Amino acid sequence: MLQRIRFTELQLLIVPSAMTVVGLLTIYLASTRDLEWEWRDIWVSLAFMGAVFFISFWLSAIDFKGDQVLFPIVVCIAGLGLLVLQRLAPDLNEIDPAAYGNLARNQIIYLAAGLMLLLGVCTFVRKIGWLRRYKYTWAFAGIAMMTLTMLIGTEINGARLWIQVGPFTVQPSEVAKIAMVVFLAGYLAENRDLIVSQYRLGPFRLPPLPYLAPMVLMWGFSVLIVVMQNDLGTALLFFGVFLSMLYLASGRLLYVVVGLVTFGTAVYVAYNMFDRIGVRVTGWLNPWADPLDTGFQPVQSEYALATGELFGTGLAQGHPTFITQVHSDYIFSAIGEELGLMGTLVVLLLFLLLVFRGFYIALNAQDTFKQLLAAGLTTILALQTLIIVGGTIRLIPLTGITLPFVSAGGSSLLTNFIIIGLLMRISDPTVTR
Amino acid sequence: MGTFFRLSAFFGAILILAYGFSGTEGQADKVWLLLLLAAGILLAISWWPRATRGLPVFNRTLLRWSTIVLVCFALVSVQLVRVQIVESSRITSRVAVAPNGEVAINPRERLRALEVQRGRIYDSEGRVLADTVERDDGTFARTWPELSTAPLIGYYSPEIYGLTNLEAAYDEYLSGLDGGNPVEEWLNGILHEQQRGYDLELTIDLDLQNLAAELMDGRPGAVVLMDAETGETLAMYGAPVFDPNQLYANLGQQTEEELAAIAAYWTELNQNPDAPLVFRPTDGLYNPGSTFKTVTAAAIIDSGEATLQTIYRDEGVFEIEGRIIEELNRPDPNRVNWTLEESYAYSLNVVFAQLGLQLGSEELWDYAQRFGFGESVPFDFDTLATQIANDREALNNRALLADTGFGQGQILATPLQMALVVAAVLNDGVMMRPFVVDRVIGEGGEVLEEFGGDEWQRAISGDSATAVRDLLLATADYGYSGAALIEGLTVGGKTGTAELGDGEPHSWFTGFAEAGDRTLVVSVIVERGGPGSQAALPVGRALLDAAFQPAE
Numbered sequence: 001m002l003q004r005i006r007f008t009e010l011q012l013l014i015v016p017s018a019m020t021v022v023g024l025l026t027i028y029l030a031s032t033r034d035l036e037w038e039w040r041d042i043w044v045s046l047a048f049m050g051a052v053f054f055i056s057f058w059l060s061a062i063d064f065k066g067d068q069v070l071f072p073i074v075v076c077i078a079g080l081g082l083l084v085l086q087r088l089a090p091d092l093n094e095i096d097p098a099a100y101g102n103l104a105r106n107q108i109i110y111l112a113a114g115l116m117l118l119l120g121v122c123t124f125v126r127k128i129g130w131l132r133r134y135k136y137t138w139a140f141a142g143i144a145m146m147t148l149t150m151l152i153g154t155e156i157n158g159a160r161l162w163i164q165v166g167p168f169t170v171q172p173s174e175v176a177k178i179a180m181v182v183f184l185a186g187y188l189a190e191n192r193d194l195i196v197s198q199y200r201l202g203p204f205r206l207p208p209l210p211y212l213a214p215m216v217l218m219w220g221f222s223v224l225i226v227v228m229q230n231d232l233g234t235a236l237l238f239f240g241v242f243l244s245m246l247y248l249a250s251g252r253l254l255y256v257v258v259g260l261v262t263f264g265t266a267v268y269v270a271y272n273m274f275d276r277i278g279v280r281v282t283g284w285l286n287p288w289a290d291p292l293d294t295g296f297q298p299v300q301s302e303y304a305l306a307t308g309e310l311f312g313t314g315l316a317q318g319h320p321t322f323i324t325q326v327h328s329d330y331i332f333s334a335i336g337e338e339l340g341l342m343g344t345l346v347v348l349l350l351f352l353l354l355v356f357r358g359f360y361i362a363l364n365a366q367d368t369f370k371q372l373l374a375a376g377l378t379t380i381l382a383l384q385t386l387i388i389v390g391g392t393i394r395l396i397p398l399t400g401i402t403l404p405f406v407s408a409g410g411s412s413l414l415t416n417f418i419i420i421g422l423l424m425r426i427s428d429p430t431v432t433r
Numbered sequence: 434m435g436t437f438f439r440l441s442a443f444f445g446a447i448l449i450l451a452y453g454f455s456g457t458e459g460q461a462d463k464v465w466l467l468l469l470l471a472a473g474i475l476l477a478i479s480w481w482p483r484a485t486r487g488l489p490v491f492n493r494t495l496l497r498w499s500t501i502v503l504v505c506f507a508l509v510s511v512q513l514v515r516v517q518i519v520e521s522s523r524i525t526s527r528v529a530v531a532p533n534g535e536v537a538i539n540p541r542e543r544l545r546a547l548e549v550q551r552g553r554i555y556d557s558e559g560r561v562l563a564d565t566v567e568r569d570d571g572t573f574a575r576t577w578p579e580l581s582t583a584p585l586i587g588y589y590s591p592e593i594y595g596l597t598n599l600e601a602a603y604d605e606y607l608s609g610l611d612g613g614n615p616v617e618e619w620l621n622g623i624l625h626e627q628q629r630g631y632d633l634e635l636t637i638d639l640d641l642q643n644l645a646a647e648l649m650d651g652r653p654g655a656v657v658l659m660d661a662e663t664g665e666t667l668a669m670y671g672a673p674v675f676d677p678n679q680l681y682a683n684l685g686q687q688t689e690e691e692l693a694a695i696a697a698y699w700t701e702l703n704q705n706p707d708a709p710l711v712f713r714p715t716d717g718l719y720n721p722g723s724t725f726k727t728v729t730a731a732a733i734i735d736s737g738e739a740t741l742q743t744i745y746r747d748e749g750v751f752e753i754e755g756r757i758i759e760e761l762n763r764p765d766p767n768r769v770n771w772t773l774e775e776s777y778a779y780s781l782n783v784v785f786a787q788l789g790l791q792l793g794s795e796e797l798w799d800y801a802q803r804f805g806f807g808e809s810v811p812f813d814f815d816t817l818a819t820q821i822a823n824d825r826e827a828l829n830n831r832a833l834l835a836d837t838g839f840g841q842g843q844i845l846a847t848p849l850q851m852a853l854v855v856a857a858v859l860n861d862g863v864m865m866r867p868f869v870v871d872r873v874i875g876e877g878g879e880v881l882e883e884f885g886g887d888e889w890q891r892a893i894s895g896d897s898a899t900a901v902r903d904l905l906l907a908t909a910d911y912g913y914s915g916a917a918l919i920e921g922l923t924v925g926g927k928t929g930t931a932e933l934g935d936g937e938p939h940s941w942f943t944g945f946a947e948a949g950d951r952t953l954v955v956s957v958i959v960e961r962g963g964p965g966s967q968a969a970l971p972v973g974r975a976l977l978d979a980a981f982q983p984a985e
Binding site: 196244247248249250251284285286288289290291292293295299300302303305306307308309310319322336340341344345348351352355356359362363368371372375379382386389390393394395 | 459460461463466469490491492493494495498499502503505506508509510512513514516517518520521522523524525527529530531532533535537539540541544
């Protein structure tokens, strides 16, 4: 029995869970400016702590042999996300109760649901192999969801990314990204040799065009997202994941280069055709020229980040809510203001650890499908982090994409926990198929 | 790839980044982004996985892909360092102007200005010149109860128009960020304690300042009264004044109407032809007229080329390279031989034109520099740089050299600069650094910092200074500054009349009074006031007189 217990994981969970408790207490004390507090004031963190330890024990109980490092890293990031949103929610609520009244509560519900999903994936999805059998179904489902969004989606902030389902707004692209990775992993694992092969046509050596057809389709689809949904971020993410998986499977740099160049050209054309993308580029290169309109958010974000300096103002001691989109696109700036460079670098480091652990799992996976699946899922997290953080600090144009586990948003949180669940499942050496 | 190659790629990347940090501004500067890209490529080269040949395709490609991801994370970190550390202070205080003219500032600055109880400013007797009062809602508002000192202290309008003069120069002290116990200040920052700024005590005597205001009676001009031996400024007044209370703005505290009134007042001040926002004692540049003759005389004496008794000829007209200088100041038009002392006392332009030529451009330039001309007077806040001539070559023109000798030409001086010229003469040839903030006082009344008593530079030797002092005394004794004499005091001075080409000339007076071991110098200009003895001299005399009256 004792060998079953996941000691590494338990030990690694101590610091992150303690951090959420102390962090929430800090936020509470800082906002009340008093030293009086009761345990129920920080019930959210206590519940979170209880949940993560429960999950760890549960995994021990079902004799789960998967990776023990991944979960603590995720708990640390998600714990930080929990803190930041619990800290922002009251201030945002004061600004606009109609829009942000449920922010804190929803975040807790989504987090709980996410943890449940993770647990569910680890417990019930015993074998991964079946996923590949339905690869075309996944691809079709993904494309269908995206198409549906384009047709009947709700537009928020000028981007059409959401579908209204009863009281919820669902962001199908979040689910679609998993579907896409599963499809690509399955397709590439199966046709890998063919894709690498070449055939001669006169003096030319050509790639096997027929087998690249689905790939070209993917390319077209990504461009379509940019054009139809005005959503450069999701397109960049989809296309980046697609290109990296193609490279991982084939080892052909040429495909990547061709893909990048053509995609870049398409985006450039779109930039000249659509105002919204143009606005993004101005907001990236010179927001200070228009600090009250198009440049408002980038300028405010920059003030926030610069205010943080090395150590930050301290949780709940800064004023990140001057940025209006602080809970979603600009959550990283809130971390930068209140936790300083130390905080932002730690967050980056955590994501880097997560990504490298994911790649490590991919390296050790048993077959090509699992390898590609693990690498693809990890790449989603890596690219999402880089795209949104890079946009926040103006390395690239800002695109509306979530910072995994941190930004507000249910679809994203749930999907990311599924990704972690799948990665942990793949890392289980005892399941052979 | 060899180790050497990798190492050089790595250091190349570091060098590129270092160059980027120092050579570019703003984190989305296109050059900087390109440098980052270049650094990223070099980093990728130096970190590229080794010996991947034997590995299966997936392992090899995954290792490479991880390297690229790692490089991207590294670039993001570099950019974070740039935003949060390297450019942090530049960004937090950055002010941006929208296309419609509206100004965007960091809203945190506004909050800080609201939360900190800004320190008071007192005169030398402890009378409040600038105050911070608490309002009903717990926030603070700044007020300036004394209008005569308001322009010296400057306006404080962090929201809209910024800060000037003392309010700007001592902002850190007044905000309680610097000057006290550094550990305590740091802890206050960390713990977000309510800040109480430190107080400033000025060397200004409010009575003298108010008297200066009264004497100027609204005429544009400036008055500087200072202690020659210490550099203490007892009065520093510029007219016309403006009311900083009407420029004070904290958004969110004022209503739209109040803000509109502030903007209207600002526009009015800026459109006023008398430019009330220019603080004349330090930022008013005037031709010094005959008051500059003190410098010329000091130069000729200190260089040993003449004594007080050296005879010069003044035939009523002097011609140099086509420029005709007419003598209007001789008390006896039939007399042609004058000693240097008489020439100074009667302000003979023809003699001083010759003195300029006798000195030559090099030496005159050199002495003017020793008296502080050609640069900014070091003071509590930035002052405008004065000038001798447009440039050094220009003074080689002999007509201009002659003009400069008697104080016309291209010379530009501030009233503070002219006060310092006399102060140097009275302080054995040494110019003290003028100052107006005496002490920084902590919350408990403890003195945190004291200023003053610093030398600026030596202008002339002590002996020469004594001789030049005699010139100033002679001018009051039998020359054109006779009206400056005060019963019971040793008084000397020099008037000046700066011709402007058209209209009334500027009226200057620079002088001093001594009693016991106390020497005060005064510098007065009344714009378009006519001859120096008419407008400026009475102001200077009355001020010196009052300054030596025993306190009641």
